Amino acid sequence: MFSLDLGDGLRLTLAEERHAGAITELMVRNQARLALWQPWAAYRPTVESTRSYIRGGLDRFAEGREHYLIIEHAGVPVGACGMRRDPQTLIADVGYWLDAAAEGKGLVTRAVTALTEAAFGTYGMRRVEIRTMVANARARAVAERCGYEFEGVMRRAMRFADRNEDVALYAAVERHP
Numbered sequence: 001m002f003s004l005d006l007g008d009g010l011r012l013t014l015a016e017e018r019h020a021g022a023i024t025e026l027m028v029r030n031q032a033r034l035a036l037w038q039p040w041a042a043y044r045p046t047v048e049s050t051r052s053y054i055r056g057g058l059d060r061f062a063e064g065r066e067h068y069l070i071i072e073h074a075g076v077p078v079g080a081c082g083m084r085r086d087p088q089t090l091i092a093d094v095g096y097w098l099d100a101a102a103e104g105k106g107l108v109t110r111a112v113t114a115l116t117e118a119a120f121g122t123y124g125m126r127r128v129e130i131r132t133m134v135a136n137a138r139a140r141a142v143a144e145r146c147g148y149e150f151e152g153v154m155r156r157a158m159r160f161a162d163r164n165e166d167v168a169l170y171a172a173v174e175r176h177p
């Protein structure tokens with residue numbers, strides 16, 4: 001199955017149903033901090049709900065629309081990242097999260113750099129976006145370290161159960177016309 005070896009024990013592996021248990025455990029353990037920044041994390045996942053999401057991701061992978069990838073470090077799942085691609089507009093977007101214990105090592109910066117290169121190189125995208133809550137300093141720092149440009153604030157563009165939050169829009173675009 002699809003897998004990218006980024007060196008030094010860092011690997012991105014297409015999420016398969018066999019990952020559902022480990023990813024659910026990571027999401028449950030990190031739920032409180034993930035839910036601060038990502039609306040989907042408000043809901044406590046079960047192995048079955050994760051398996052169902054992974055199955056959907058595999059369908060979208062087969063359609064050429066998505067990579068939902070497990071971030072593995074030293075052979076252990078430590079988070080996830082994803083790239084969704086629109087084959088009509090040639091615009092992609094990238095998202096990511098890590099286990100708290102895996103923060104501060106540059107893993108996501110390396111993962112997003114590799115995904116961005118694949119988006120432009122392998123998949124011919126013209127634009128790749130990262131959208132984060134304005135207050136999400138760590139997520140914004142990843143976008144900036146990976147060379148994305150801040151394009152502005154999308155006001156109230158992220159829906160949580162009880163509120164809408166402002167979103168910082170970052171994008172990288174192909175270097176030639």
Ligand SMILES: CC(C)(COP(=O)(O)OP(=O)(O)OC[C@H]1O[C@@H](n2cnc3c(N)ncnc32)[C@H](O)[C@@H]1OP(=O)(O)O)[C@@H](O)C(=O)NCCC(=O)NCCS
Nearest residue numbers: 034037096097098103104105106107108109131132138139
């Ligand atoms: C957003 C998130 C993935 C960022 O994690 P992170 O560990 O800060 O990001 P990276 O993995 O790129 O690591 C960067 C850190 O490692 C350090 N680092 C060490 N080696 C590095 C290297 N080779 N390259 C880059 N940074 C390196 C950097 O200095 C930085 O540390 P600092 O923040 O103390 O300055 C994480 O905070 C998270 O999961 N948050 C909750 C979910 C979330 O908000 N997701 C994004 C929603 S859009």
